[in-house]
Amino acid sequence: xxxxxxxxxxxxxxxxxxxxxxxxxxxxxxxxxxxxxxxxxxxxxxxxxxxxxxxxxxxxxxxxxxxxxxxxxxxxxxxxxxxxxxxxxxxxxxxxxxxxxxxxxxxxxxx
Amino acid sequence: xxxxxxxxxxxxxxxxxxxxxxxxxxxxxxxxxxxxxxxxxxxxxxxxxxxxxxxxxxxxxxxxxxxxxxxxxxxxxxxxxxxxxxxxxxxxxxxxxxxxxxxxxxxxxxxxxxxxx
Numbered sequence: 001x002x003x004x005x006x007x008x009x010x011x012x013x014x015x016x017x018x019x020x021x022x023x024x025x026x027x028x029x030x031x032x033x034x035x036x037x038x039x040x041x042x043x044x045x046x047x048x049x050x051x052x053x054x055x056x057x058x059x060x061x062x063x064x065x066x067x068x069x070x071x072x073x074x075x076x077x078x079x080x081x082x083x084x085x086x087x088x089x090x091x092x093x094x095x096x097x098x099x100x101x102x103x104x105x106x107x108x109x110x111x
Numbered sequence: 112x113x114x115x116x117x118x119x120x121x122x123x124x125x126x127x128x129x130x131x132x133x134x135x136x137x138x139x140x141x142x143x144x145x146x147x148x149x150x151x152x153x154x155x156x157x158x159x160x161x162x163x164x165x166x167x168x169x170x171x172x173x174x175x176x177x178x179x180x181x182x183x184x185x186x187x188x189x190x191x192x193x194x195x196x197x198x199x200x201x202x203x204x205x206x207x208x209x210x211x212x213x214x215x216x217x218x219x220x221x222x223x224x225x226x227x228x
Contacts, residue, residue, distance in 0.1 A: 033216070040224070043219040088154070099145075
């Protein structure tokens, strides 16, 4: 079945870059997402990428997609303490299929 | 981006009572809404998917008579936890997708924390 996997924890120093990795199994995935969840809050859509793209950049965020390896990554440049949160990777495809979420990566930024 | 609200944000109730949680899409028409449950330090667990005007589709293991979902309009879905018990205490999050906000993209509400005493 479909599966999305992420490492559970990442710790970086303030000012460094963070790279959060995700792998998925569904080769027909069309949309791939990164969501951010702060404590006690819902999920905030950070960015998404279509499967026909290799890279998407949005200010400090860079998403890289390796469709052959089914590997997605989120790079946060100049990581700040406010970036501390849980980051969820997700994939979906059109036609009424469920969005599949990873377990989330907890990012801890040390000052 | 698209905005989804939930009400209430937090609720405490006695065991045996029913609790209703509302999910609204504020600036787009939500053809599909989703209800998730999240336990502490865990990922989201999809409970059910609802399309406007039709019955919700529940995930395996989710009791439809306990978790009543109504998607009466293109901007409102409600989840009612009937005869709540302490084990129902959790963080409930809704999400919505539809036009013209973004097609397949889900936008999430801020969540509702339920505590059953």
